[in-house]
Amino acid sequence: MRIEVINTGTELLLGKVINTHAAFFGDELFKLGLRITRQTTIPDGEDIHRALEEAFPRCEVILVTGGLGPTSDDITRETVAGLLGLALHKDDAVWEFIRQFFLKRGREPNSWNERQAMVPEGAEVLHNPNGTAPGLFVPAIEGKSPHLFLMPGPPRELRPMFRDQVIPRLRKLSAAPILPWRNFKIYGVGESNIAEVIEPRIQDVENLEYGYCCRLGEVDVRLIGTETAIETASEVLREEFSEDIVTESETPIEQVLIERLTEAGQTIATAESCTGGLIASTLTDVSGSSAVFHRGFITYANQAKTDLLGVPEAMLAEYGAVSEPVARAMVEGCLENSHADHAIAVTGIAGPTGGSEAKPVGTVYIAVTSRGGETVVRHECFTSDRISFKQRTTRAALDLLRRRLCGFV
Amino acid sequence: MRIEVINTGTELLLGKVINTHAAFFGDELFKLGLRITRQTTIPDGEDIHRALEEAFPRCEVILVTGGLGPTSDDITRETVAGLLGLALHKDDAVWEFIRQFFLKRGREPNSWNERQAMVPEGAEVLHNPNGTAPGLFVPAIEGKSPHLFLMPGPPRELRPMFRDQVIPRLRKLSAAPILPWRNFKIYGVGESNIAEVIEPRIQDVENLEYGYCCRLGEVDVRLIGTETAIETASEVLREEFSEDIVTESETPIEQVLIERLTEAGQTIATAESCTGGLIASTLTDVSGSSAVFHRGFITYANQAKTDLLGVPEAMLAEYGAVSEPVARAMVEGCLENSHADHAIAVTGIAGPTGGSEAKPVGTVYIAVTSRGGETVVRHECFTSDRISFKQRTTRAALDLLRRRLCGFV
Numbered sequence: 084m085r086i087e088v089i090n091t092g093t094e095l096l097l098g099k100v101i102n103t104h105a106a107f108f109g110d111e112l113f114k115l116g117l118r119i120t121r122q123t124t125i126p127d128g129e130d131i132h133r134a135l136e137e138a139f140p141r142c143e144v145i146l147v148t149g150g151l152g153p154t155s156d157d158i159t160r161e162t163v164a165g166l167l168g169l170a171l172h173k174d175d176a177v178w179e180f181i182r183q184f185f186l187k188r189g190r191e192p193n194s195w196n197e198r199q200a201m202v203p204e205g206a207e208v209l210h211n212p213n214g215t216a217p218g219l220f221v222p223a224i225e226g227k228s229p230h231l232f233l234m235p236g237p238p239r240e241l242r243p244m245f246r247d248q249v250i251p252r253l254r255k256l257s258a259a260p261i262l263p264w265r266n267f268k269i270y271g272v273g274e275s276n277i278a279e280v281i282e283p284r285i286q287d288v289e290n291l292e293y294g295y296c297c298r299l300g301e302v303d304v305r306l307i308g309t310e311t312a313i314e315t316a317s318e319v320l321r322e323e324f325s326e327d328i329v330t331e332s333e334t335p336i337e338q339v340l341i342e343r344l345t346e347a348g349q350t351i352a353t354a355e356s357c358t359g360g361l362i363a364s365t366l367t368d369v370s371g372s373s374a375v376f377h378r379g380f381i382t383y384a385n386q387a388k389t390d391l392l393g394v395p396e397a398m399l400a401e402y403g404a405v406s407e408p409v410a411r412a413m414v415e416g417c418l419e420n421s422h423a424d425h426a427i428a429v430t431g432i433a434g435p436t437g438g439s440e441a442k443p444v445g446t447v448y449i450a451v452t453s454r455g456g457e458t459v460v461r462h463e464c465f466t467s468d469r470i471s472f473k474q475r476t477t478r479a480a481l482d483l484l485r486r487r488l489c490g491f492v
Numbered sequence: 493m494r495i496e497v498i499n500t501g502t503e504l505l506l507g508k509v510i511n512t513h514a515a516f517f518g519d520e521l522f523k524l525g526l527r528i529t530r531q532t533t534i535p536d537g538e539d540i541h542r543a544l545e546e547a548f549p550r551c552e553v554i555l556v557t558g559g560l561g562p563t564s565d566d567i568t569r570e571t572v573a574g575l576l577g578l579a580l581h582k583d584d585a586v587w588e589f590i591r592q593f594f595l596k597r598g599r600e601p602n603s604w605n606e607r608q609a610m611v612p613e614g615a616e617v618l619h620n621p622n623g624t625a626p627g628l629f630v631p632a633i634e635g636k637s638p639h640l641f642l643m644p645g646p647p648r649e650l651r652p653m654f655r656d657q658v659i660p661r662l663r664k665l666s667a668a669p670i671l672p673w674r675n676f677k678i679y680g681v682g683e684s685n686i687a688e689v690i691e692p693r694i695q696d697v698e699n700l701e702y703g704y705c706c707r708l709g710e711v712d713v714r715l716i717g718t719e720t721a722i723e724t725a726s727e728v729l730r731e732e733f734s735e736d737i738v739t740e741s742e743t744p745i746e747q748v749l750i751e752r753l754t755e756a757g758q759t760i761a762t763a764e765s766c767t768g769g770l771i772a773s774t775l776t777d778v779s780g781s782s783a784v785f786h787r788g789f790i791t792y793a794n795q796a797k798t799d800l801l802g803v804p805e806a807m808l809a810e811y812g813a814v815s816e817p818v819a820r821a822m823v824e825g826c827l828e829n830s831h832a833d834h835a836i837a838v839t840g841i842a843g844p845t846g847g848s849e850a851k852p853v854g855t856v857y858i859a860v861t862s863r864g865g866e867t868v869v870r871h872e873c874f875t876s877d878r879i880s881f882k883q884r885t886t887r888a889a890l891d892l893l894r895r896r897l898c899g900f901v
Binding site: 094096097098099100101103105107108110112118119120122123124125126130134137273274275276279296298305333353355358359361362363364367370371372373376377378379381383384387390391421422433464466467468470471 | 502503504505506507508509510511512514515516517518519520521522527528529530531532533534535536539543546561562563564565596597599602604605622646648703705712714762764767768769770771772773775776777779780781782785786787788789790791792793795796799800830831842843844845878879882
């Protein structure tokens, strides 16, 4: 079943608003074993006519967002009725709901709002408890149009309607078996390296689809197919990347770490220079992190490294802040100045300024230590813009902690 | 000049990755007086062929992202060459750059990467300093195709390339006059409140277009039109929201603050509980922040508030961590335990758990103090998901610091 998405809304094309619709639908549909074959964004107004016409022959379902509002720009309803030759009639129940919606807020609906109660012949009303415009389901007309779901644009109206009313109908319409899938999160290996290693081994596996998504040091490998095919490919990944696999799920690394530490009854403290708090912030994005994370230090200046972590001034003068000895002293000082079981420290050059021939922008030392355990320090060079540097370094630091907790380092 | 955007990438349709391309292009083009007429997302693989074919007759420029990578999914280059009947040849300079890119990282390119050095006949190479795949500009072929810009998918590669290489070419190709525009960033006032106040005063100004974009406590008001119209509307905003205007530009608040502190030769320290490092990380996203930010404390647990900031245990026991007295003690302790001129502290309930009737999820106290100045504490309630709470609180904290630096509090 081919499903297309059409999002109407000039604000989505003017640069200020990011279109989250495709990601939302994509995620919800994926879990039903369905896929989006195309997503299109068009301005408010006339373009909806052409976009729908062009899409009709290409698919079995179209999800349309926007254009159901009360202004002169909102013409989705009328356009669909016109394209399909369907009469529009005013639905009394919808109109009553709209009236009540306004009265509850101490206001009156106007004539623009009356248009929102018009329903094309044969369409089903999709109730919208969070706004004035109901959605509409226009069943496929053989030889003419695919199934159409018309929904409001604002996510807080769209998402409940999609989950409560559209998904049940899609399940009925779709004969798709929900294909099993498995996601591997792999850290510390580049996408092309992973491909180079596994493709010769899995490209001939029957009933298997796979894809990669690489984001700043993190690669998601998604396997889709029969249980057998998935397991075959999984075995290859586990063999080739045994220590690099963060999780066989979509769980973010920070959540994997918080869960692992919680299970072990252990805590972590952080000492950050160049990442400026991003490591701690990432860990605390996870609900429940307060069980395992109690304190973090941001020692952005050398004096702070000395005052808060006990890094000797002489060491900073001799080796410089961005060095292996200082990373070691920072992480050990972090552990000493906390009650934690493990500590992470990073020191590096985020750029764009501050680099030198010996220590170019992107140089970073990442250290992990544990109470009663050894300190390990890694040197990396993440050459890119400042923000990407911080994100890559954060991911590498969390991954080094993971390897420590797994006993790999 | 009709401009369409085609984004390739199955990950954009599977729910994993949000498509920020349209917003980015929309924003950049807007400033050039240009508009996107349609944006389309398609999966990796074959669909690029049909999507391009269908778009050719509809517009004068197509911006294509993705499909230039080193895997078997990446076929944009070959598809365009095939559609237009252009031969592909290996570009020596591009290949040398790719080789050096890998060598610098201690790796070797493989045969997959060789495809990335192939250039269609007549195309101009758009250098990519941030990745292996160069972009390509394929000039319009009369009667056959519009101007095509093929660019890499990852934003950190795409954005510099677009700004440095595509925009100059678009300027030459476009005859559009570049209309003046001005952006106001306003904090602490809701979008509908701003609209309610200024619309009566500016809706009849001639030659003026305006729009709002509200994101988690930050409202951008964009004015476009003649210089006179913009100045008229600007005067209204300055009058009505004099203390709420962060900047008359698109400069993010953290950069405004870093610049102001740098100018004043002053420094800031942070003490964070519920934001877990996000405030410090946001400040240190700004290049040059090391001049004004030297240390930050993340006191996630009560013991850390006592150990690092001197918050009395008795006070924590009596009022609870999320309270006005504790916020005050945190910010004053932060100042005392640093050499900074100003300090920020936040303590709150990020959720989803931890709330109560008296202190629901979203409750937060934000404090600012200055050496030789008074402490001010604000109470807010940002009810939403955990991540949005951290972002709203961070913005509110930075704004309170701004108001202190401006002398408004």
